[in-house]
Amino acid sequence: MKRIVVLTGAGISAESGISTFRDASGLWRNYRFEELATPEAWDRNPELVMEFYNMRRKQLFEVEPNAAHYALVELEEKYDVHIITQNVDDLHERAGSTNVLHLHGELKKARSTVAPNLVYELDRWELKIGDKCEKGSQLRPHIVWFGEAVPMIGPAAEISSTADIFIIIGTSLVVYPAAGLTDYAKPDIPKFYIDPGASYAGGISNLTIIQKKAGEGVPEIVNSLMKR
Numbered sequence: 001m002k003r004i005v006v007l008t009g010a011g012i013s014a015e016s017g018i019s020t021f022r023d024a025s026g027l028w029r030n031y032r033f034e035e036l037a038t039p040e041a042w043d044r045n046p047e048l049v050m051e052f053y054n055m056r057r058k059q060l061f062e063v064e065p066n067a068a069h070y071a072l073v074e075l076e077e078k079y080d081v082h083i084i085t086q087n088v089d090d091l092h093e094r095a096g097s098t099n100v101l102h103l104h105g106e107l108k109k110a111r112s113t114v115a116p117n118l119v120y121e122l123d124r125w126e127l128k129i130g131d132k133c134e135k136g137s138q139l140r141p142h143i144v145w146f147g148e149a150v151p152m153i154g155p156a157a158e159i160s161s162t163a164d165i166f167i168i169i170g171t172s173l174v175v176y177p178a179a180g181l182t183d184y185a186k187p188d189i190p191k192f193y194i195d196p197g198a199s200y201a202g203g204i205s206n207l208t209i210i211q212k213k214a215g216e217g218v219p220e221i222v223n224s225l226m227k228r
């Protein structure tokens with residue numbers, strides 16, 4: 001079975017109603033990430049950080065996967081599919097994808113502030129100051145903030161290096177180390193980049209750019225891969 005590695009970003013969930021970060025109405029156009037998504041922000045004002053992620057978690061309970069998430073599930077009938085997502089939503093899992101690696105954490109999980117390996121599933125949208133881990137310490141959102149290490153980058157690089165086909169969907173490719181994963185893919189394998197704002201020309205070998213929304217472009221590429 002050929003292996004397809006898919007790197008996804010906020011754009012794949014845009015048509016589900018989740019904001020991206022850097023588009024005109026993106027989150028980092030309306031909020032300062034320094035005040036919401038860094039360890040320093042958490043130290044300064046944990047209530048504000050908590051509220052920001054609570055808002056986003058609440059929204060996640062109200063949205064559904066879209067045609068692009070579902071199309072990737074279909075690929076599993078013929079290929080060994082590995083999704084590496086920068087997204088903290090769970091829309092790939094809810095659509096039915098089997099192998100999903102989250103590079104930047106997961107919105108529906110919380111973790112201990114003293115023992116990072118203590119991670120808890122949240123079945124509600126609200127995490128509060130005073131919610132504690134089993135060791136008695138405050139829980140924080142299970143998100144990789146700016147300035148923090150990306151623990152899953154090693155396994156993601158390893159998977160990328162074994163791809164027979166590499167698909168990039170809905171990401172501005174500006175945040176590292178995630179954006180550097182394409183460097184691990186073998187130069188000669190086919191690579192596709194589906195994003196209406198994609199303008200990236202250099203650097204990635206054997207790349208086909210598809211300037212379409214994920215809801216249209218992903219089902220199309222999946223159809224053509226299923227016919228190969």
Ligand code: OAD
Binds near residue numbers: 008009011086194197
């Ligand atoms: P960005 O907001 O930087 O980029 C979103 C991309 O999605 C852009 O290239 C858009 O052109 C594209 N896009 C918009 N609508 C789309 C659609 N309907 N279909 C397909 N593509 C569409 O988001 P990311 O690249 O995911 O990190 O950002 C990377 C990281 O920066 C995020 O994981 C987040 C952020 O800070 C953390 O929160 C740690």
